[in-house]
Amino acid sequence: MSGHTPEEIHHHVKIYIRVFAALAALTVLTVGVSYIKLPVMAAILVALFIATIKSSLVAAFFMHLANEKKIIYWILLPAVAFFLVLLVLISYS
Amino acid sequence: MSEHASHDLPFWRKYIFSTDHKVIGIQYLITGLLFLLFGFILMLILRWQLAYPGQPLPFIGHLFPESQMIGGIMLPEFYYQLGAMHGTIMVFLGVVPVAVGGFGNFVMPLQIGAPDMAFPKLNMMSYWLYFIGAVIMIASFFVPGGAAQSGWTSYPPLSNIASVGQTFWLVGMAFMINSSLLGSINFITTIIQLRAPGLTFNRLPFFVWAQFVTSFLLLLAFPPLMAASVMQLMDRVAHTSFFMPTGLVVNGALSSVSGGGSPLLWQHLFWFLAHPEVYVLILPAMGIVGEIIACNTRKPLYGYKALVYSVIYIGVLSFVVWAHHMFLTGMGTTMSAFFQVTTMIISIPSVVILTTFVLSLWGGSIRFSVPMLFALAFLPMFGVGGLTGLPLGLATADIHLHDTYYVIGHFHYVVAPGTLFALFAGVYYWFPKATGRMMSDKLGRIHFFLSFIFMNGIFLPMFIMGLAGVSRRLYDPTQFAHNLSTQPLNVVMSISAWLLGLSQIPFIINFFGSIFRGKKVDNNPWKATTLEWTAPSPPPHGNFATEPHVHRGPYEYSVPGAKQDFIPQSAPEGAR
Amino acid sequence: MSGDSGIRYISHPHPVTGVTNSKLGIWCFLASEVMLFGGLFSAYILLRMGAASWPEGSAILNVPLATLNTMILITSSVTMVMSWASLALKDFKKYRWFMAVTILLGLAFLVVKGFEYAHKFEHHHTPSTNTFYAIYFTLTGLHGLHVLGGILVNTYFLFPGSALWKKDPDQFMGRIEAAGLYWHFVDLVWIFLFPVLYLL
Incomplete structure (x- = not known):
């Protein structure tokens, strides 16, 4: 995060809400995928792929790593x- | 800003629970030196059994309880406790606390011109976590079954089924790991953030570079051991099977645990720490030696940049060589090949460092002061230790040499006449900064020459014994016929060890005596260039009266045309 | 960490690096945490690859409860970052509100976890049952301890620690940011733990 002006913070907050929505959706997705019985290797790859996206979102926006x-x-x-x-x-x- | 808040503190805040990096550094140094002595004494007791197997220990043998010695004759259980705890104490409670906690804490902030560490309270906590961990380790000698006895490497499944002392070992290690974690965070932050104006990274004294890389090793290599310790603790307390294979037979009976674990997992995680740990032991020592060589040859360190890059290179590579300790585990030829290659590669920067040090001597007007004697001895001793490591890094040779005395000889040459000599050099070198007084030159020389002779008396025969195939872990070497021919060497080594113990008496007298009676000296007795010598001796709380500004590199000795043969880093531009 | 000996860059960033001491420090700490969990994850992989058979997490663990816990932690991450943003907007009241919610969500996570554990113990599924349960209990237990640690830190900053806001708002914001980074990291670890233990 670079600036702390009120406009920037409000902008940040909007992003946080969107990230939250994305995280929730991806959680549902990954649980959903687990009910389709994929082959083990595919299941691992899909689950790790989704987890990587989720953690990248957390790291990039909540932890401000996107702009550090x-x-x-x-x-x-x-x-x-x-x-x-x-x-x-x-x-x- | 920099003076107040030190005089009005009560005694216990000023000297015991102090947040001042210098006090903490000295606490670390003295505690660490005491543990070095303690760990050394364990070995002096153990060496009796090796030299004279099965004979009662004279004079003090009957003082030990029946669980340790019967009629002065050492029991095998006690022998293995001594061995395991000697390694643990020397590495984790002795050398690292002195090299990093002691010298790093005391010297590094002074050398970068900082008033203190970035997080003084964390610094204090780091010392006390170390202290608690150390107390737990020592306490383990008094629990039923005694201290840990599965070697300093604590390999399972043996360590999983060992007596409760092993649990103490794990808990003690957890404290040590957290202590070094806090310390390394503090070091990295301090070096990055608190350097004096003008002190860019390429003007940093080599010692600070060494501490910087060391801190990264501590920061990133210790956590996997923490993970492994947690798992071994679970194995011992909650009866999990992380390291317990299926179908394990203990004392003739099938083990009751569920099994399915892997003893190899411990080895991987342990050596993932313990190989970088080797460099934690050696890099600060190299840093100390570099400083002392530059100052005592009165010329700049040869190849400063090569040194810095080599240190960084070692730091990075040290994370990918660990399994060269595991060639005999059957991990497969591909893995062996990979780790052999990385091991050969990592020897290159070590050689670069050693070579630049040797080249730095060339053409210098060398002052053979006591710190310089130790620093000079470091060079060939580390050379022997390093070169004898090469055969161990090649799987074919290692199959023969693994777990023999050759290995013991190899790494002791690196850490005992290597690192320990560098640490002694550091004590003699920075003592006047910490106290304002010199240590006795005469006692220092006696200490050096005797130590040098007896160190080699202990460790040189180990190579011969190892090549003859003597295992490192034998309670009674004479029970095997192939060891009999080398048994006289064990007597030589033991006598050397005991004499080495006696040779430390001049040091102890010198150290404590000089605090009160040493010759008073000015702020810069060695005529050195780095910033710590511009602070008063001993430096007050906050270190520098005014913040130093740095205008030049760390080793401007014998600059042509200059008035003196050294220019301090903080001397203004154009000063001659 | 009082500036009594003149340490710089406690509340204002270093001109060259652009960060404060505490921010650099907490990132070093997180780097080390990466390696801690890295050690445990690699243990998981090695044990699983070496195992004769490996149970499917979803068959023996409670996926709905874990999904609930995932949602709880994600939400708490948002409230944590909102408490920081509130400070940036100089709205101390809102900060307290968001921080309190963060703490409560953390506690809720631990309560749910407690139910899960209790259920397992009732059925005599303990760490010693097999290596799956061993790594399950160790990973979630260690993660739970991290959550607990975060709750303690946050509670400190909700009550006594918040006195700093009046004295040095910049330093206080730095501390909340550091606490937040830690909290998000704990969330991030869970994001991996959840599929690895429960779904695969």
Whole structure:
């Protein structure tokens, strides 16, 4: 978030409401999909895909990551990279 | 702004629950040094059993309770407690608290010209979490069954079925992990936010760079061990089977747990921490050595940029080498190949660092002060430790060497005559900053030469024993015929260890004696350039009377045409 | 964290990095949290891939209750960010209102979780039953502890901690933002936990 002028904040609030609606809809969607008995691999991919979208929305708008200072990205970059390393290498073994 | 609020505090707020980074740094340093001594003494006791298996420990043997020694003869259970706790205490309660908590806390804010850490209260909490964790670890010696005895690596399933001491180990570790988490957040924030005006990242002293990268390692590598500790705690307390495979037989009976777990999972998560942890042990040491070499050769560090990039490179790569500790687990050739390659690659920046240090000596007018002696000894000792690691990083050689004394020799060369020498160097170097007094040069030299000889007396024979195939975990090495030929070496090593213990007496006398009786010196006795030497000794609360401004790089020694052979970082532009 | 020794950038951002100390600090903390849950998620993957059979979450766990809990947490994230926005609009009353709702929603989440746990224990489904329940209880338990921690922090900022608003509104807003970042992160973890444990 860059500015704190009232107009900007009101604009932010509008976005928050929309994000909330999207999150709720995606929650319903992911539960709905789970009732269609997809093959395991497909089910995992769909569920993780939806979860990734949802978490990206939270991170981007609620946590203001969509418009954050560079230094924060630099802190998060190694964390995300090593998170993936951990996941990929351990599951590969 | 920077002076008030320090004189009027009561004693316990000023020296015990202090939020001042210098007080916390000294608390860390002294607590850590005491734990180093304690962990060392555990090993001195253990070495009796290795040198003279089954013989009663003279003089003090009968002081131990029957659960530990019978008639002065050490029980195997106690032997394994000593081994496990020696490793745990030296790494987690000794070296890291001294290197990061002690030197990092005391020196780093001074070197960047900050009044304190970014979060002073968190800093205090970090120390006290460490303290509580340490108390829990020590308390575990007195619980039924004694302390943890499954090695410092706590491999399950053995650790899952061990006595209650292991639970204490896990809870103690949880405190240590949270302590270092708070510490690393504080370090990163402080280094990024609170550098004095003009102190850009490429003017940062090498020591600060080393602490910066170390903090990232602590921040990101410790949490998976936290996760693993939680799971092992669940295994032990709630009888889950995270690390318990199906069909496990314990003491001749089928284990009653549900099974389905994986002991390998622990190894992965443990080494995901513990390999970066190795660099947590060595990077601050390299930082200290870099500072001391630049100051005592009176010339800039050779290849400052190469050093900085190497440190960052090591930091990143250290997260993808962990499974070279696991070549024997049967994780498959693809994984082995991957981790062999990364392990070979990570040796390159380490060599770059060592090489630049050696090259920095060339053409310098070296002052053989006590800190410099330790720093100089660090170079070949770390070299031996590093080079002997290469065969361990190759699966083919590691199959033979794994879990032998060769491994012990390898990593002890890195941390004992390596890191510990650097830490001693740091103590001698920054002591006048912390107290305003010098440590005795004569006692320092005695300490150095004796330590240097006996350190090698302990660790050099380990390579021979390891190549001969002696396992690292034997309570009584003489029960196997192939160990008999190397058994005399165990006597040499044990005697060296005990003499090394005696060699620390001059240091202890020097350290405590010099606080009161050391020669008084001015603010910059070593004629060094970095910012901490422009603050008063000892620095007051808030450190600098006026905020320093930085105009140059960290190592402007012997600049041609300059009046003196050093120009402090804060000297104004054009000052000669 | 009082500025008694002249530490800068507590309430105003650093001119170069553009952030305050607390914001950088909380992001470091979250980076570390990513690795904590990363460790547990990788444990989940390894255990599941190594298991002879793995139960389907939806068959043995209560999906409607978990869906309710998901909705509760998402809503609480909105109220949390609204409490911050209210401060930005200098509306302290509204801030308190939104913060109180956030805390209540957090508590509601824990109550629902409590019912779920109680139900499992009644049927003797405990962590020791099998590795699925082991990782289920460990992950949700650790997440629950994070929710509890968030509730405690938020309660502090609702009552005693809010005195700072009068003294230094910028610093207080920074603290609420940091508390919010933590709270959203806890929500974010749940967004992954929900499908991974309950739906797959």
